Amino acid sequence: MIAYFRLVFRSTWAFVEGLWITLRYLFKPSVTVQYPTEKLVPYDAFRGALLFDPATCIACSLCAKACPSACIALESQVHPETKKRVPKVEWYTLDLGKCNFCGLCQEACPTKPKSVWHGLDYEFAFSNRDEMVRCWKPGFPLAGRVWDPKKKAFRDLESHIPVRDVEARR
């Protein structure tokens, strides 16, 4: 009988102790962020969606060689008269569907500032596989475009949800 009441008392006491901890936290400021109305800006080192700048790229292919997932493909421009390759990029594609955000391409890029780099953008949702392949060409906007294999042409992203509240960092 005594053992029974001791058990009841011990369990009740443990319950009260647990509640006491919870109660103390009840009056502390909450750590929850009300996403998506509230957003966290990542740290500067954050490896978010990759960005590319065709103006500075020298088409050296070091990034493509460094990439463990073979996400990157590019072609360099050809001089119209001599037909020789020039250190300028003709087009550059990056498959965000394969990318594992390791940062090796960014580290391999020899240009200053980097021609391929991780932006701070972490909000990119796609509704189909094709849109994950982004393409950059000289004269195209920074965010890149999609290569449409059916139409054999580039097009703007349609269903990509571009939330660009976080500024592009270089």
Place this chain on the structure above:
Amino acid sequence: MDTMFVNLGPQHPSTHGVLRMGLTLAGEVITKAVPDIGYLHRGTEKLMEARSYAQCVVLTDRWDYCSAMPNNLAFCLSAEKLLGTQVPPRAQTLRVVMCELNRIASHLIFLGTYGIDIGAFTPFLYVFREREMILDLYEALCGARLTYNYIRLGGVASDVDADWISKCREFLEFFKPRVDEYDTLLSFNPIFLARTKEVGLISQSAAVSWGLSGPNLRGSGVSYDVRKSEPYCGYEAYDFDVPVGEHGSCWDRYFCRVQEMRQSVRIVEQALAKLPEGELSAKVPKIPKPPPGEAYAHVEASRGDLGIFLVSDGGAAPYRIHVRAPCFINLAILQDILVGKKVADVIAVLGSFDIVLGEVDR
């Protein structure tokens, strides 16, 4: 009595569809248990055979994704043995800091999810608050919260600054009293004790002969820790204890992890106090080609003894790599200890093993 075959699981949050247990039940009692793993099939070991050593580090992040730093470290240690690289002291110390922080973060997940397994939800929310703080530290340092690719061949990827160190110290100070709170909420809670204290007993000899490692082994009272028995990264210079359990029950395994978090805090404090100046990384060629040979290195990862066996044929990619993944080996004993237990205990036992299936089915 008629028996019934029941598929149990996936049940633990980190088993997401990969671990199924085929249980044969006589009433409520298990007569046969077969852990059936599979369906992840990523074949990292094979993938690595087509990648340079530096690229392989990226893949190691994906084994034990709850604590990826020790994976990075184990691979790098093994590759550095092949290459004969000497890692500078600052990088060694940073490796220790990161791995110990990762141990805390990983044990925190265990704590929360094990609480859920047993039926306590609140600690789950608390542990994620603390884990987030560690992940913030990682994000500030190396840019990723889960797959770090921070420990590299010859050293580490980036340096800590004074700001980072003070933030890390702040976290440790914040964290220490929290562990006591967990003790109140879970460790010494009578309901939790009733569900775990006498459950899933593993004797010392069984633990050793099934090849358990990490807190699962130490919970049975075997004081084996790679950090003590074969120190790497200068662990011999740190003052810390190896917590062991008494009976090898679920609670012992659980409490070992709680105590290990306290020890990890001690190690990080010591490491930050003596962080030497100097280089971050030794000189390693961009595409290293180690001479033909083989190497084995192992570390005490959050879930046990993680070993990497590497064979080089002199080429740019490993000729063969094998991973001794602690979770995979820890799982085997389930078929033995579950027999004769009640169904309700399966969850408590499985949870107490703290498995991550990324490491089981590599």
